[in-house]
């Protein structure tokens with residue numbers, strides 16, 4: 001099995017691309033969309049596990065997470081056990097912070113990191129339309145979007161074009177990664 005780590009600045013479209021791929025691969029059991037544990041109130045648009053900070057601490061102390069990080073004032077973690085659900089020859093997919101990449105690479109040296117990007121004008125427009133952050137925070141986000149990511153196997157994915165174009169491209173990328181994690185075929189006898 002292999003794992004694809006999805007990273008990228010806020011608003012570049014990670015959740016949107018994962019949702020699109022999730023619909024497409026819904027009946028493909030070789031691809032597993034890993035849920036994260038998050039200490040924030042549930043969001044109906046997301047399929048994560050939401051828990052209070054005390055419960056998160058408890059799990060952390062029990063070595064439950066393969067990796068954990070903090071973002072936007074909340075804690076995030078990925079369960080070790082969930083990675084074991086990815087079948088041999090399959091691909092696990094999870095959206096993480098760039099600070100967590102090394103944790104996964106330690107356990108999965110072939111892990112691939114997909115950095116989702118969007119050009120600054122497009123990203124600024126999308127963040128303003130989404131309206132989740134204060135306008136002055138948007139400039140910070142745009143600056144962070146240009147920071148380089150340190151990863152062993154890095155793939156840059158440009159999500160600047162409309163989803164009707166980038167969605168199929170993202171699906172093709174995942175299909176090629178799935179092909180690469182398939183066990184080699186036995187020669188016919």
Ligand SMILES: Nc1ncnc2c1ncn2[C@@H]1O[C@H](COP(=O)(O)OP(=O)(O)OP(=O)(O)O)[C@@H](O)[C@H]1O
Pocket residue numbers: 008009010011012013014015016017126127129130159160161162163164166
């Ligand atoms: N290719 C696209 N074309 C048009 N709009 C898009 C595209 N991708 C994402 N969007 C829109 O951009 C906004 C941000 O996308 P999304 O929430 O998926 O980003 P994100 O990277 O997951 O952000 P965060 O890290 O803050 O959760 C959303 O309103 C989404 O609908």
